[in-house]
Amino acid sequence: MAALSPASKRAIANLRAFATPPTSYYKCPLTRRAAVLILLFTDRRGDLRVVLTIRSSGLKNYAGQAALPGGKADTLQETPWLTARREAFEEIGLPTRDENFPPGYTVEHLTELPCNLAMTELGVRPCVAYLHAPAASASNRTPDAARDLLPKLDAKEVAAVFTAPFHNFLREEDEDPEQRKVEGEWYKGSWHSWNEKAWRMHNFSVPVTSTTAFLAKRPESYTDPRPTTPNPAVKPSASASLPSPAAFTPAKAGLQKGSSLEPPLPRTFYRTSGDALAQPRYRVFGMTARILVDAARVAYGEEPQFEHNSHFGDEEMIERLLKIGRLGEKKKEGEVLTKEVMSKAREVKM
Template sequence: MAHKHQSDLYKFHRPRINLRETPNPLKEESKACLRRLALYRSKPPKLKFPRSRCAAVLVALFVGRMGDLYVVLSRRSASLRSFPGDTSLPGGKVEPQDRTIEDTARREAFEEIGLPMDRHKAPLLCVLEPFMARDQLIVTPVVVLILDNTLRPILNRSEVTSLFSHPLAAFLSSESPFPHDPETTELPYHSYDDINWRWGRYSQSGEKERKIRMHRFLTGREAGGVKPVFGLTAAILIEVATIGYAQEPEFEVEAPDQPSQFERIVCAMKYTEHFREAQREEGLDPDKVPDPAKFRDHSRRRSNRRRRIRSRL
């Protein structure tokens, strides 16, 4: 069976959201955050990704009682083979029936936590540029706003143990949003590790090894066994918060000379065998993937686009 053209995955309807319809009144900063996210438009990928290596996660936001924005997070089942017990966003790989990457994110959220696929109850805000997940999958975040506060989760217990929420703005801060929690006073709310990038010397021999910064945020539920928000999930939520609140985090997001997400994607497609095999199976030529070094300034271009959004409000 021929695979659907990869670019079809990245076609979306333009969202129209009435912010007066939210279940709880919004703070002004929350209104501005949602407007910026709704204005954000990621550029279509410059390369054709192999569909079998594409995945999506749903960043489901909702309005709290005091008008702040929260994101829905899940605790993965301890019986899963990959990342058991981790704190994550609902998501998974593209399936043959998915017409767009938005369909993938919504389907996975429905299957994992029972979030209805009705786009009126959770309209699309934006789709971010893709992230590289440990050289295995190209993961695209899809951001929606839950407008129906009567929704109740239906957990697929084989995949998800529990659900909880976290303030979106807290992913820009070094200070805990739970200042009176004994667990968060003994440990730093935010921390990070810089890990070696596997393909850090692809462009020329003798190049200094490059690092990727992996962030960690406490959830305030660690005493109950919930793991911190870490790695890819943390990176995605930092990006969503940075776009929405139009401010940089209080900490350095990237390690010095850190490869951009797109540079990492291109590198995986060019050098990783499972990506090369997937491309060949879908009629793509991995030998035509460009030199990843051409995309070393991709993060800077993304930052410039965020600044243009700020100037429009």
């Protein structure tokens, strides 16, 4: 594994220096607390990559979708960092203690980002970490974090683990010329109405290779569905188009010049059609994509080439919802964040 490139060094330094603002996370009841791990490591060129998963098709929520390792807190005493580390251990086998890593590997807790409000009404706290690798030596093979640590998955929760170029989440196209050879587009996005607010839906398509993606253990008879070469007959869900614009009035606030507000995304958009693992690119979208964009903005000190929500996370909205009695310990049957609920929350004086 190569040493950090100058850009990667600056990115890690920026993340270390990021002053996490006050959070509503600890005001949420235990049942509403969740955390995800943004685990960064260095590739052979010294660039940063981030670890993601494809959720098991048998899960109740977000089955077959790409996600950051993470989940709900176990106790009120468990910090977001401890939650993220525990969930990463359960899902991808990432040790929670440095002494349990292969020699030379350690994990550094860099920072935490503002909470995001999930569609399941959880406050999700992103925790950013850097995986330090041992230096290469004449007696040892070159360290490779993906090879040495990632292929240890819990098939009940995770169908696959894969890595993506971190800086590329600020770009509209694949930065690596080799990635461009993989069928599909890196980025598509559009503005949508989410409970009367403009919300940017990022839709990334991460190229899959044998060295960047690992499947959970299956029976010996199982055949790896990932194509070894791009198959023109396969239409990857990763590069599926967003719904076409409807006759919505252009948003007057919060949108950049020339933007238009499209209707709310249908539920079918969030479902994965076909075998998510049989695609040449894995689709990363929604809250996961937004978290990665925001993390990259902090790390590299750059704004994306594409339009985006300028604020980080949803701390203010979580605070407002708590003040009107939402995000309670128990979620009522059929309870959803309707336009009326969000409008009532926005009227709360802060």
